Amino acid sequence: MSELISRDVVLHVAWLARLFLTDEQIEAMTKQFNEILSYFRKLDRVDTSNVPLELYVTPLKDITREDIVEASLNPDEALKNAPKREGKYFKAPKMM
Amino acid sequence: MINLSESELIIGLECHVQLSTLKTKLFCSCSADYRELEPNTVVCPTCLGLPGSLPVVNKEAINLGLKVAKALNCEISDKIIFFRKNYYYPDMPKNFQISQYDRVGGIPLGRDGYVNIKTDAGERTVRIRRIHLEEDPARIVYLGSISTSPYSLIDYNRAGVALLEIVTEPDLTSDEEAHIFLKKLRSIVEHLGVSDGGLQGSMRCDVNISLSGGKRVEIKNISSFKEVKKAIKYEFLRQKQLIKRGVIIEQETRHWDEVRKTTVSMRSKETEQDYRYFPEPDLVPIHISGEWINKILANLPELPEARKTRLMTQYGLPTHDAEVLTTSKALADFFEKAAELYKNYKNISNWLMGDVLRNLNELDIEISESKITPELLVSMLKLIDEGVISGKLGKIIIREVIQTGRDPRILVEEKKLIKISSEESLNLYITQVFQEYPGAVKDALKDEKAIHYLIGQVMKKTAGRADPDILNKLVRKKLAEISSSVQ
Amino acid sequence: MAVSVRQPASFCGVVGFKPSYGLVSRYGLIAYACSLDQIGPIGKNVRDVAILFDVIKGYDKHDSTSLNFDIGSASANLFNEIKDIRVGVVKEFFGEGTDERIESTVWNAVKRLESIGCKYEITSLPYLEYAIPAYYIIAMSEASSNLARYDGVRYGYRADIESDWNDVFSKTRQEGFGLEVKRRILLGTFALTAGYIDQYYLKALQVRKLIQDDFKKAFKKYDILVGPTSPVLPFKIGEKISDPLEMYRIDVDTVPVNLAGLPAISLPCGVVSGLPVGVQLIADFKDDLKLLNIAYKLERELNLKLKPRVVAGD
Structure with missing residues (x-):
């Protein structure tokens, strides 16, 4: 089977997804990627050149709401599940 | 730049x-x-x-x-x-x-x-x-x-x-x-x-x-x-x-x-x-x-371009003024509110574009953050028009109005900044200066330029409050008296 | 997950019903693939399912995809008489990889439809062949995005390391997600990546449209479509996890309906080697009441007395 996706692409995707894999995992994943994707490429057989790009499955449209304020959560409730907090803030890791 | x-x-x-x-x-x-x-x-x-x-x-x-x-x-x-x-x-x-x-x-x-x-x-x-x-x-x-x-x-x-x-x-x-x-x-x-x-x-x-x-x-x-x-x-x-x-x-x-x-x-x-x-x-x-x-x-409000044109036609402002005033909605609103209270539109524009904006820049604030209101600016312009204060004094108190939002009339009174235009009061200062600077008086009798020195001294003594026109007149009058008494 | 109502129901010998997309609010449902997810009831019989459906359905202003449309009471509608129902038996549902014993069990059920006033014929929806890849590409793409919120800042698990945001976020995902979830996130991320999105995600959307059109055409001729719910008999937990593709293929009969947002129900129709087999009935969009009505009649006609059998686990 010819390779659809190289190890480098899998590495890049893993970086985009922030899922860092060990060397063995990358090897295994590259193999699986190729198996699964070549199955997915079955879609190549479908001629879609005249099929409009329909972004939605639902026939609904024009669903909006009015600009009216409703109650927010109470702050203790909002922060209750935070793994780390400081005062009334959620505490996240440093950025750099 | x-x-x-x-x-x-x-x-x-x-x-x-x-x-x-x-x-x-x-x-x-x-x-x-x-x-x-x-x-x-x-x-x-x-x-x-x-x-x-x-x-x-x-x-x-x-x-x-x-x-x-x-x-x-x-x-x-x-x-x-x-x-x-x-x-x-x-x-x-x-x-x-x-x-x-x-x-x-x-x-x-x-x-x-x-x-x-x-x-x-x-x-x-x-x-x-x-x-x-x-x-x-x-x-x-x-x-x-x-x-x-x-x-x-x-x-x-x-x-x-x-x-x-x-x-x-x-x-x-x-x-x-x-x-x-x-x-x-x-x-x-x-x-x-x-x-x-x-x-x-x-x-x-x-x-x-x-x-x-x-x-x-x-x-x-x-x-x-x-x-x-x-x-x-x-x-x-x-x-x-x-x-x-x-x-x-x-x-x-x-x-x-x-x-x-x-x-x-x-x-x-x-x-x-x-x-x-x-x-x-x-x-x-x-x-x-x-x-x-x-x-x-149909419901689009007036935009800055259109407002600029309107300011020119409605208030007779020059293009440049209308341009500057409409760079900010707050500024243009300020101008138009002031214009309802005071009819010398160009004067409002001059003050806004000049001293008001300069002070705002120096203070690094926007007009909306400052304490000055159209009413206060107009109050000050009227003090100048009525001859209560000089334009020069206006430049000084405008900064305080911007920072404190206090009424210019009260500021002027508190600081005793009212222009001295009574001849009697001014003559007292003039007599004092003439006594202190006899040499300058002598010079002034011969040289027109030296007169300004004497006027300057009186201004200094009055902290700038002397009405410049009256002062000028009185100093010349006094010199003329000295000159005629000497002859 | 989207197919986790009908297939588990089929494997367990109970009734599972997936309503039309938008009839049950997704507000409060932890999203896997938003455009495919639909909450549906599982119950001992069609009537229980209809009663539960009556409770959970209805318009919700918090869900922009919620249908503002009252279809009426499903449970009250069950007892309606049915007649002249046109049934399409979908050829593709009996395709390669379908267990022959399941095929014959489902066919037996199909034939019984005649006794309750239905007429059936074999029909074909050619694009169903492509449902699995289209479904998985869309599902994985949406899931890769939906699962990104689990970063351990506002709630949930957070890796216990002192480092910067990128490291903590990765480590949290590393430790918090299982292997199959990671695989799907990676494939979904890939399918949306610039350079590949045309071949995968966008292509899948187009195929989805073709499948939807296939159904539309079929429902001009038929009231319901039928076939098996699953091509294979129930298998042991964890048995297929090492072969993801094999695992995905088992969804061949259930996912087409999700792609088209249609209502479908699985009900037990027999037993093979002591394991239950489910028949799937599918109706047109918003024809949920008609579907439940027919399913109820078929259930009565089949009159299966399935008894749970306790077997020793491994």
Whole structure:
């Protein structure tokens, strides 16, 4: 089977997804990627050149709401599940 | 202003304008009025990105977006489609942002518009590439600056507030031009009533800069239009230094460190093509009918250009005055309120454009942040007209009015600043000066120029309060008396 | 997950019903693939399912995809008489890889439809052949985005390391997600990546449209479509986890309905080697009441007395 996706692409995707894999995992994943994707490429057989790009499955449209304020959560409730907090803030890791 | 003699600078802007006149956020019914609140008090499952929560579009946000698109001469799309922009940052509650996109079946709310700006070099057209709606990220609080803070504190009150992203073509060539454009944009959105630029962080900007045809560097996180100028200047000098040393500028994203006034490279380097945009499946398309657009057009308020023309015809102001006054809605409003109370329009304009703006600049505040009101300015102008104070004194007390908001009449009384125009009082000062400077008196009898020295001394003694015309007359009269008595 | 109502119901010998997309609010449902997810009841029989459906259905302003449309009471509608029902037996549902014993069990049920006033014929929806890849590409793409919120800042698990945002976020995902979830996130991320999105995600959307059109055409001729719920008999927990593709293929009969947002129900129709077999009935969009009505009649006609059998676990 010819390779659809190289190890480098899998590495890049893993970086985009922030899922860092060990060397063995990358090897295994590259193999699986190729198996699964070549199955997915079955879609190549479908001629879609005249099929409009329909972004939605639902026939609904024009669903909006009015600009009216409703109650927010109470702050203790909002922060209750935070793994780390400081005062009334959620505490996240440093950025750099 | 940057000297461009040696480098060609190209600037494109991505402006983020908060639709601050909305009552609620873009996709939930939390109050959008998040400023000066305790952290995390206007949040709900949707704007916190809790599992199971869903977005519902605020119709009024689309309405305001359409207004701006029309005011910026954009083509309007016939439907609104939201896309997900995928990237991970703790200010994004879902780790994707609901935004709009112009590819893979997407279309921005507005596209291909323009804004005309007036620069020293003349009229220029800045093209608008696109305008779209998106949600504001949360606010991150750092201990010190982003690069040194040992952790980040997140306040999601701002998360989900409606933002309008306005992207220009790279049509700007200096920090000054960028500033003029941003001021114009602000005036437009304020006149439309969609945003209050005076609110902290309501207008932010990312800047794309390239130098001498080099690669484009994006500077993110500039929290006010004032900072934009500083960031451009810094980045320009940084890149110029590198080019001088033979370094090739790489395409990258940098972060504006507001505390240290530098740009810092961002480690994570997702680019536009890494965002994996796809249509937001939790929302449905919204069609923009011709009827909707017509309603917008019919209710479009007066914009700065039109107001400028009206100020010229209605108040007889020169082009330049009308131009300057309409750079800010607050300033133009101030002028027109004052004009209801006081009929010498040009005089109001002169004071606003001159001493008021100069003082505001020096104090680094906006007219809306200052304490001066149209009533107070007019009160002062009347004091001058009535001859109670001199124009020179007016220049002194205006600063105090701006800072304290106190009535000029009271200030004048308290400081005993009232002009001395009684001949009796002035003669007492004159006699005193003539006794103190007999040599000067002698000179003055022969030399016209020396008279001014004597007048100056009296002015000094009265702390500038002497009525200059009467004083002049009395000094000459006194000299004439001496001259005739000597003969 | 989207197919986790009908297939588990079929494997367990109970009734599972997936309503039309938008009839049950997704507000409160932890999203896997928003455009495919639909909450549906599982119950001992069609009537229980209809009663539960009556409780959970209805318009919700918090879900923009919620249908603002009252279809009426499903449980009251069950007892309606049915006649002249046109049934399409979908050829593709009996395709390659379908267990022959399941095929014959389902056919027996199909034939019984005649006794309750239905007429059937064999029909074909050619694009169903492509449902699995289209479904998985869309599901994985949406899931890769939906699962990004689990960063351990506002709630949930957070890796216990002192480092910067990028490291903590990755480590949290590394430790918090299982292997199959990671695989789907990676494939979904890939399918949306610039350079590949045309071949995968956008292509899948187009194929989805073709499948939807296939159904539309079929429902001009038929009131309901039928076939097996699963091509294979129930298998042991963890048995297929090492072969993801094999695992995905088992969804061949259930996912087409999700792609088109249609209502479908699985009900037990027999037993093979002591394991239950389910028959799937599918109706047109918003024809949920008609579907439940027919399913109820078929259930009565089949009159299966399935008894749970306790077997020793491994």
